Amino acid sequence: MSLIEIKDLHATVSDKEILKGIDLTVDAGEIHAVMGPNGSGKSTLAQVLAGNPAYEVTGGSVTYDGKDLLALPPEERAQHGIFLAFQYPVEIPGVSNAYFLRAAYNEVRKAHGEEEVDPLEFADFMEEKLALVDMDASMLNRSVNQGFSGGEKKRNEILQMAVLQPRLAILDETESGLDIDALRIVADGVNKLKRPDNATIVVTHYQRLLNYIVPDFVHVLVNGRIAKSGGKELALELEDKGYDWVTSGAPVGAGAA
Amino acid sequence: MAGSAAEPFVEAFDELTSDASTPAWVQSMRRAAFERFGTLGFPTTKNEDWHFTSVSPIADHDYVFLAAKSGDVGRDELAPFTFGATGWYTMVFVNGRFAPELSDIAKLPNGVKVWDLASAWTKVPDVVDRVGKLATYDNQAFTALNTAFMLDGGVVQIAKDTEVDRPIHLVFVTDATAAKGMMHPRNLILVGKHAKATVIESFVSTTDAVYLTNAVTEVSVGEGATLQHYKMQRESARAFHVGTIEASQARDSHYISFSLATGAALSRTNVYTTLDGEGSGATLNGLYMANGEQHVDHQTQIIHAQPNCFSREMYKGVLDGRSHGVFNGKVYVHPMAQKTDGKQTNNNLLLSETAHVDTKPQLEIFADDVKCTHGATVGQIDQTALFYLKSRGIESALARRLLTYAFAAGVLETIEVNEVREALEKMTLERFV
Incomplete structure (x- = not known):
């Protein structure tokens, strides 16, 4: 049985349709990368899977571990092993x-x-x-994400992931705002948390992170649909040729670049 | 002759002022104040200072003046209100009257003297002659009523150069025998030159009775002195509470006030200070939390009367249910008060669709070389933050409590007495379940 099976998923935000029929199946033990240009819907997909109420699901289904995921509130999804690493972790002063x-x-x-x-x-x-993400214990006494640098925030996300030990981790643009050292620490943490019974969806604009978290499958999201799927080499091809290669509809021959 | 507003109080007043053991000068102060209250009457919402708060729920009740000692409160019943602290210098007042058996003032350090007001009139008339000098009542009906009925309270005198090692705690507790009663506690805090002290006033209850507390505290902060002055209003859920603090500050003094208001059906807290010496500063912070049908009102007033003074003010409010919060922050800068540096903020968090708040910053500046800012906000729980917590498996109710706490944390962390800060943090976490 697949860990998660997304079928013809449609979603809107403020009445604007962003997801226009996503199909994606992830099995335990796999790493899937979801790539795409700005506005393609990849962050929306991450938010919808985690249950952000700002997004409205207007069609399709998501079956997770045999359950109707869309029927669960976000806290129950988390309790059942879904984890979203936020692109912009929230500061909570005083806690x-x-x-x-x-x-x-x-x-x-x-x-x-x-x-x-x-x-x-x-x-x-x-x-x-803490050792897993190279964080000092003093970070535990600070308010959640308050005054954290970009790198500290992302490491704190992976720390949360390490604590909650999810079955399906979704990393939303985790590499944004990271220098190369922080990127390596974060990716290292993710790799060490990989087990045969869990899976990871890496949502990313750039191929850079995928040098460190090597995906089994790469999907390219364009205009709310998956336009192309392939192995890890697809990411390199995208990096080389740009998203226009996919969005223009007609693949450009290798020699034309 | 007292006017019509005073009529329900005449009998109790006559009885109080017929007591021959009270010095004549006190009786004449009471009479003048009662006369003034009769003229003023209870304020209406036409009075600009009471525009958002109708006191008719207070005025519509008849009260018995609790002149005699009453009540039966045990030390164990005070435990929830003493912050788990030991060794503080504590004066306890039960239903408005001093209870020496519950108080801990036997071992006061050098330079610290305290009295109960009822005996201070005759014991130390030269100390209590400051009463009525700091809190005026020309336009303050509740202060006039308090002055007419002032009978007991804490008198605290800190000698110059004295640093008091622990807080002085004035606890005003009511029990079931206070039902339908009224109390008018009157406190006097005198802090000498270069002295440093912390005084906490708590208004608490072991009952859910209806009663009226109408307290006035007069404060004098001497040259270069620092006073931390915390007021904790945790009255019975059905009580009425009006509390006025009036402080006067000499040069280079620092007055630090924190007002917590969580109790009472209707409460009004006034914190007024006058920066009457160059280089002095005032820090007025507060937190109000209400739910159900509670009404909680704060009015602050900072008078910059001299140059080179600063004021910092931060009030936060959390309102749930059908509660109503009011904040009115006045800052007056006199023409000679150049180089005034003032900052005021008031942030409100509404937890329900039916809670509401009226916030009114009021700056009147008559000097031209000053820096004064103010800002007020009214908001709701941040949905992104709420989703963030839920996405970590945290149930909705706990997530909301954590975010409410986070909202209040910014002002709670200004409290320097650890026991008080920790107790208030815990209270905030548990207030809205």
């Missing part, structure tokens, strides 16, 4: 990162009928997670 992470971890545990962990147990648990 410490430690409190936030433990609250999220306990909510997911609670949903699975497991006991909540106390702050001491959680501190032990956090040690290896």
